[in-house]
Amino acid sequence: MHIVVCIKQVPDSAQIRVHPVTNTIMRQGVPTIINPYDLFALEEALRLRDWLGGEVTVLTMGPPMAEESLRKALGIGADRGVLLTDRFFAGSDTLATSYALAQAVRKIGETWGIPEIVFTGKQTIDGDTAQVGPGIARRLALQQLTYVAAVQEVDLENKTITVLRRAEGGVQELKTAIPALITMLEGTNEVRRGTIADVLRGARAELVVWNAQTAGITDVSNCGLRGSPTVVKRVFAPKPRATKAVQIEVGDRDMGTIAEDVIARLYAVQPALEAALLRTAAAY
Amino acid sequence: MSTAPTPPAAASRAGMKKELPERFKSYKHVWVFIEYEHGEIHPVSLELLGEGRKLADKLGVELIGAVLGGNRAAMQDAVVEAWEYGADLVYVVADPTLEHYRNDPYTRVMTDLVNNYKPEIILLGATVLGRDLAGAVATTLLTGLTADCTELAIDDEGSLAATRPTFGGSLLCTIHTLNFRPQMATVRPRVMAMPGRTKGRQGRVIEHAANLQEFDIITKVLRFLPDRNSNKVQLAYADIVVAGGLGLRSPENLQLVRALAEVLGGEWGGSRPLVQKGWMEAERQIGQTGKTIRPKIYIAAGISGAIQHRVGVEGADTIIAINTDKNAPIFDFAHFGVVTNAIEFLPALTTAFRKRLSVNRLAS
Ligand SMILES: Cc1cc2nc3c(=O)[nH]c(=O)nc-3n(C[C@H](O)[C@H](O)[C@H](O)COP(=O)(O)OP(=O)(O)OC[C@H]3O[C@@H](n4cnc5c(N)ncnc54)[C@H](O)[C@@H]3O)c2cc1C
Numbered sequence: 001m002h003i004v005v006c007i008k009q010v011p012d013s014a015q016i017r018v019h020p021v022t023n024t025i026m027r028q029g030v031p032t033i034i035n036p037y038d039l040f041a042l043e044e045a046l047r048l049r050d051w052l053g054g055e056v057t058v059l060t061m062g063p064p065m066a067e068e069s070l071r072k073a074l075g076i077g078a079d080r081g082v083l084l085t086d087r088f089f090a091g092s093d094t095l096a097t098s099y100a101l102a103q104a105v106r107k108i109g110e111t112w113g114i115p116e117i118v119f120t121g122k123q124t125i126d127g128d129t130a131q132v133g134p135g136i137a138r139r140l141a142l143q144q145l146t147y148v149a150a151v152q153e154v155d156l157e158n159k160t161i162t163v164l165r166r167a168e169g170g171v172q173e174l175k176t177a178i179p180a181l182i183t184m185l186e187g188t189n190e191v192r193r194g195t196i197a198d199v200l201r202g203a204r205a206e207l208v209v210w211n212a213q214t215a216g217i218t219d220v221s222n223c224g225l226r227g228s229p230t231v232v233k234r235v236f237a238p239k240p241r242a243t244k245a246v247q248i249e250v251g252d253r254d255m256g257t258i259a260e261d262v263i264a265r266l267y268a269v270q271p272a273l274e275a276a277l278l279r280t281a282a283a284y
Numbered sequence: 285m286s287t288a289p290t291p292p293a294a295a296s297r298a299g300m301k302k303e304l305p306e307r308f309k310s311y312k313h314v315w316v317f318i319e320y321e322h323g324e325i326h327p328v329s330l331e332l333l334g335e336g337r338k339l340a341d342k343l344g345v346e347l348i349g350a351v352l353g354g355n356r357a358a359m360q361d362a363v364v365e366a367w368e369y370g371a372d373l374v375y376v377v378a379d380p381t382l383e384h385y386r387n388d389p390y391t392r393v394m395t396d397l398v399n400n401y402k403p404e405i406i407l408l409g410a411t412v413l414g415r416d417l418a419g420a421v422a423t424t425l426l427t428g429l430t431a432d433c434t435e436l437a438i439d440d441e442g443s444l445a446a447t448r449p450t451f452g453g454s455l456l457c458t459i460h461t462l463n464f465r466p467q468m469a470t471v472r473p474r475v476m477a478m479p480g481r482t483k484g485r486q487g488r489v490i491e492h493a494a495n496l497q498e499f500d501i502i503t504k505v506l507r508f509l510p511d512r513n514s515n516k517v518q519l520a521y522a523d524i525v526v527a528g529g530l531g532l533r534s535p536e537n538l539q540l541v542r543a544l545a546e547v548l549g550g551e552w553g554g555s556r557p558l559v560q561k562g563w564m565e566a567e568r569q570i571g572q573t574g575k576t577i578r579p580k581i582y583i584a585a586g587i588s589g590a591i592q593h594r595v596g597v598e599g600a601d602t603i604i605a606i607n608t609d610k611n612a613p614i615f616d617f618a619h620f621g622v623v624t625n626a627i628e629f630l631p632a633l634t635t636a637f638r639k640r641l642s643v644n645r646l647a648s
Binding site: 017093094095098125126127128129130131132133134135137138139143144145146147162166167168169170171172173174175176177186187228229230231232233234235236237238240241244245246247248250254255256258259260262263265266269270273274276277278280281 | 319321322326384385386387388391411412413415416418419420422423424426427428429430431432445449450451453454455456457458459460461462463464502503504505506507508509510511523547548549566572573580581591595601602603604605610614615616617618619620621622623624628629631632633635636637640641642
């Protein structure tokens with residue numbers, strides 16, 4: 001079985017700072033990580049490979065330095081890393097990104113065998129859109145399985161897959177055909193630590209590096225800024241609130257008195273509150 | 285929707301203007317995808333009708349709902365509700381293949397509706413269902429989609445200006461879909477206010493055939509397991525929410541948060557680290573990557589008020605923050621502050637509320 005996992009290298013957003021005057025992101029020195037959501041996808045792929053045999057190819061699109069994330073993924077246990085990098089991809093929105101990645105998945109299929117499953121994370125932590133997974137599925141006409149909590153069964157002979165999927169208000173058990181695209185829900189598995197052998201292999205491995213042309217993209221007008229229907233017109237900082245909190249006096253008053261004070265203030269700004277609370281209390 | 289818009293590039297493109305291609309000029313009206321499941325409309329769709337109404341009025345066009353489902357008769361309530369919340373017209377697609385949500389048939393039907401009736405704007409809830417559908421529909425139509433918008437407006441040229449947080453909420457960006465139609469956007473539940481309902485308000489309805497056959501749809505729903513505790517889902521819609529953060533110091537102290545929520549008949553939740561530490565389930569996380577809430581009262585105990593938390597609670601009418609650090613960022617946006625130890629103060633507040641409520645109950 002062949003599985004492709006799409007990952008993205010993202011800035012460690014816990015450490016992002018915004019320049020107070022220019023409103024630009026201060027990227028210098030911000031470490032990059034594999035998008036945390038993608039790790040659950042990678043782990044699920046490795047789990048399936050260990051169970052059913054086969055190979056896991058990790059694919060990322062990004063600047064040349066994104067190869068670091070591929071090496072990390074190999075270090076966790078993936079078999080092959082493919083970096084898709086080209087200035088034509090700069091400025092891609094999710095539609096253009098899904099186009100480029102879909103083309104690369106196609107090329108991966110031609111080169112090493114058509115994948116039965118393509119995985120992505122649920123979303124990224126920098127874009128947060130959750131749109132690239134569905135985009136790839138649609139472009140490759142794969143069955144789309146988003147927010148998957150568990151892969152229950154893969155039947156390679158009959159080419160079916162059964163998954164549990166998080167839906168509104170409950171969990172769906174879905175059965176569909178492979179090839180399929182799965183976006184994996186977070187916290188659904190325990191991401192393994194690679195063996196020392198894997199880590200060494202990851203550091204030394206020869207990565208596959210494609211540009212638009214070698215990935216088989218003939219029409220670059222679908223890529224980058226030109227292939228992106230959306231345009232970012234303005235970036236700005238959120239408006240701070242004009243007034244700060246009114247501090248309730250604490251001093252050496254006892255907790256009960258302070259609590260009474262808080263309740264009085266609350267009832268004063270929300271006159272209907274007390275009656276509403278009494279109604280709920282009465283309903284018990 | 286841009287994966288990660290880079291401000292400098294954005295600035296240089298700000299002046300960019302494109303003429304809308306001829307084939308898109310007939311695209312008109314504002315649509316809301318009415319999320320209808322298990323016999324009910326998801327409240328986010330009603331919030332979007334409120335927002336869509338404003339956009340449609342600004343453009344001088346109609347507000348139209350699209351509702352898909354399995355049983356036409358049962359869907360009539362949803363149609364009436366859509367009218368009463370502001371829709372002028374509702375497209376109804378009833379077909380057995382649409383009984384339970386599945387990406388493929390829903391995407392086909394929505395794409396077909398768009399190609400037939402040509403809307404200029406489509407709004408969907410950024411729910412699990414809405415996100416699954418929006419991404420597939422936008423890709424099929426090769427148009428722009430902006431996720432998780434916090435503000436929607438019409439600019440001077442009549443195009444949709446969709447604003448969303450970026451870089452973990454530290455910045456906002458406004459995104460346009462310049463030369464494609466429809467312009468698509470998703471909005472998370474509770475980000476927009478619930479509009480008023482005009483009982484008896486009526487609109488038109490157009491039935492549209494799905495033209496689908498079950499044997500043509502590859503994905504099958506074997507089972508649906510409803511969430512055991514349906515309360516969990518109520519967090520976003522609770523009138524009163526009490527939440528705890530790392531300042532509570534131990535998972536046992538979450539009991540203090542629960543006790544206060546219970547006396548107030550409200551819901552409880554917490555900041556993200558509590559989920560990461562396994563103190564509570566992800567369903568209860570409040571903030572940018574958790575639930576957006578809009579309660580009348582939000583009580584935050586031992587929460588610092590990081591931007592990612594803030595964006596999820598700013599819609600609350602009154603925020604009360606309890607924190608030992610008088611400089612905690614939460615006091616920048618809370619309405620009332622108590623600089624004290626939450627572990628001692630929460631029980632006092634619970635007792636005081638309980639006392640007031642029982643005394644007044646006896647009196648009334
Ligand atoms: C991409 C991304 C997404 C995120 N999404 C979310 C999200 O959706 N929701 C979210 O909440 N966070 C989110 N975060 C995390 C966020 O940045 C903060 O780290 C988090 O909100 C902090 O949680 P906290 O306030 O509980 O803990 P801390 O920041 O550690 O704050 C604890 C507070 O408790 C106070 N305190 C200590 N002891 C006491 C006491 N005894 N009594 C009263 N006060 C006390 C301290 O003064 C401090 O202010 C996200 C982060 C990233 C990078």
